[in-house]
Amino acid sequence: MRNHEVTRRQNLLDSYGNIAEPGWSRRQLQTYRREDIKAPAFRIKEWDYYLILNKDFGLALTMSDDGYMGLQSASFLKFTDQPFEHTETIFNLLPMGRLKMPETSSCGNCLYRDDRLFLSYEISNLPSGRGRRRHLICNFRNFYHGKSLKCNIFLDEPDMDTMVIATPWNRKHAFYYNQKINCMRASGKVLFDGRIYRFNPRTDFGTLDWGRGVWTYENTWYWGTCSCDMDGHSFGFNIGYGFGNTRAASENVLFWDGAAHKLDDIMFLIPGDHGSDPIRDRGKEGKRRGGGGRDAIRYLEKWRYTSSDGRFEMDFVPIIDRRAKIDRKFICSDQHQVFGKMSGTAILDDGRKIVLKDVLCSAEHIYNRF
Numbered sequence: 001m002r003n004h005e006v007t008r009r010q011n012l013l014d015s016y017g018n019i020a021e022p023g024w025s026r027r028q029l030q031t032y033r034r035e036d037i038k039a040p041a042f043r044i045k046e047w048d049y050y051l052i053l054n055k056d057f058g059l060a061l062t063m064s065d066d067g068y069m070g071l072q073s074a075s076f077l078k079f080t081d082q083p084f085e086h087t088e089t090i091f092n093l094l095p096m097g098r099l100k101m102p103e104t105s106s107c108g109n110c111l112y113r114d115d116r117l118f119l120s121y122e123i124s125n126l127p128s129g130r131g132r133r134r135h136l137i138c139n140f141r142n143f144y145h146g147k148s149l150k151c152n153i154f155l156d157e158p159d160m161d162t163m164v165i166a167t168p169w170n171r172k173h174a175f176y177y178n179q180k181i182n183c184m185r186a187s188g189k190v191l192f193d194g195r196i197y198r199f200n201p202r203t204d205f206g207t208l209d210w211g212r213g214v215w216t217y218e219n220t221w222y223w224g225t226c227s228c229d230m231d232g233h234s235f236g237f238n239i240g241y242g243f244g245n246t247r248a249a250s251e252n253v254l255f256w257d258g259a260a261h262k263l264d265d266i267m268f269l270i271p272g273d274h275g276s277d278p279i280r281d282r283g284k285e286g287k288r289r290g291g292g293g294r295d296a297i298r299y300l301e302k303w304r305y306t307s308s309d310g311r312f313e314m315d316f317v318p319i320i321d322r323r324a325k326i327d328r329k330f331i332c333s334d335q336h337q338v339f340g341k342m343s344g345t346a347i348l349d350d351g352r353k354i355v356l357k358d359v360l361c362s363a364e365h366i367y368n369r370f
Contacts, residue, residue: 153188160258182236314344
């Protein structure tokens with residue numbers, strides 16, 4: 001069944017190391033256990049990625065253990081006046097599980113420390129007892145031209161729906177278990193270049209991209225995310241495709257006041273891109289595609305989004321392209337994470353129309369071979 005929803009608690013993997021029940025869910029009902037994986041440890045990928053946005057600036061933090069390498073990074077972005085972005089990444093050789101990334105997103109702390117970077121994620125209960133608070137601390141020495149980046153941020157996560165998807169590949173032992181938590185109200189501050197940037201929980205939000213799995217060697221994906229306040233109501237979305245065998249379900253979901261509203265297929269129409277199609281490619285593995293090549297794609301021109309069910313129709317006007325490219329022959333990554341303003345309409349399950357006008361969002365097109 002397309003958009004099959006998983007509704008019962010169970011182990012994520014069966015005795016053969018494959019996903020027992022592919023599909024999407026509103027919570028982490030499927031239990032991920034590293035010991036259940038049948039693939040070699042150097043192929044296991046585990047990461048926690050946080051994106052926190054204000055209309056004028058943003059911060060992204062990544063902690064990851066990708067088997068034969070680790071990537072710990074921070075990005076700082078400014079969207080007004082003269083747009084600016086910088087990402088600094090620390091590579092680790094053969095972490096192989098030593099970071100001890102938690103097997104669930106709901107508890108367990110993460111810590112990375114070396115002579116340049118201190119990065120900490122801690123989870124506690126909200127004072128009301130109805131949800132969680134995520135505390136993010138980063139101190140990155142010599143982040144940009146000798147200047148340090150520091151942050152101390154809180155994200156409040158009430159008891160609400162999220163987007164969880166269990167995606168297989170057409171190869172044994174390969175899988176992807178992913179959760180996107182949108183609409184976490186953000187407070188705290190970032191210190192950079194002699195200035196203090198403050199997040200306001202009335203208007204600013206954080207998103208968690210939590211991923212665990214065993215990937216195939218070559219993959220392409222599209223991902224978009226948004227969280228915003230609309231007259232006191234929280235609204236957000238997670239959209240994407242191209243990664244693994246998505247015959248069971250898409251990852252396209254709207255969020256309104258903590259409730260998930262499931263969408264079918266959504267197409268990213270990026271100028272110059274003639275790549276993967278979410279309908280045509282159901283059941284296939286995401287691989288490198290695209291007309292005249294990725295260098296021909298015009299990421300800073302206006303994008304369009306259209307949906308198979310007519311419930312997500314948007315224009316996206318880019319502000320800045322956070323591009324990162326690594327090509328070491330056997331290891332290659334070509335990343336375009338674009339930040340810009342979204343306008344258009346989204347329709348909830350009950351037919352209510354949500355109208356967006358120049359709302360700051362993130363959209364990305366990533367190719368990896370590693």
